[in-house]
Amino acid sequence: MSEGLIVPPGGGRKIVTKAQEVTFKVTGDHSRTGSLFEVVVPPGFDVGAHVHTRSEEIFYVLEGELDLLAFEPDERSPQDWRSWRAADGSAPARAGAGSCMFVPAGCPHAFTNPHDTPARMLFLSAPPPDHERYFEELLEILGTGVPDEAAVAHLREKYDIQQITPLRYDARRTQ
Numbered sequence: 001m002s003e004g005l006i007v008p009p010g011g012g013r014k015i016v017t018k019a020q021e022v023t024f025k026v027t028g029d030h031s032r033t034g035s036l037f038e039v040v041v042p043p044g045f046d047v048g049a050h051v052h053t054r055s056e057e058i059f060y061v062l063e064g065e066l067d068l069l070a071f072e073p074d075e076r077s078p079q080d081w082r083s084w085r086a087a088d089g090s091a092p093a094r095a096g097a098g099s100c101m102f103v104p105a106g107c108p109h110a111f112t113n114p115h116d117t118p119a120r121m122l123f124l125s126a127p128p129p130d131h132e133r134y135f136e137e138l139l140e141i142l143g144t145g146v147p148d149e150a151a152v153a154h155l156r157e158k159y160d161i162q163q164i165t166p167l168r169y170d171a172r173r174t175q
Helices: 130-142 149-158
Strands: 013-016 021-026 035-041 056-063 065-070 093-096 100-103 109-112 119-126
Touching (some): 021 130, 035 130, 056 065, 065 100
Antiparallel strands (some): 013 021, 021 035, 035 119, 056 100, 056 119, 065 093
């Protein structure tokens, strides 16, 4: 017989660093189809534009605002995705609480918190468990203070993440 899972408010396995706070709500131990995380995005954190060839993702903003990108731009400039534009005129969007972004495999995407206060989002990744392992290892790297770019690049390659623009965060803004 299969058993369901109820995770109470504040429940789940939490990893906290100066760069991000991630709470694992549903993992590959529970589901064959997806992993669900609650993520606190600190001021100034920018995940950088990137692509997955195998994963689909859904982002749902719970609190605060995030700038979001989910389209193929006319040109993938390697410095700042926030200036990207698509052939149809699409541009990155400012997304408040209740906003949702779906990212199919192969679609460039990114998020950043441009404000001085943290934002919170739910993040669904399919299939599991790659993103769980990626988060664990990434937060370990970011928890040291200044991100080791070579270590982050190796990690992203390991977990099917083609980085287009750099991951950025200011540890001084998160204290």
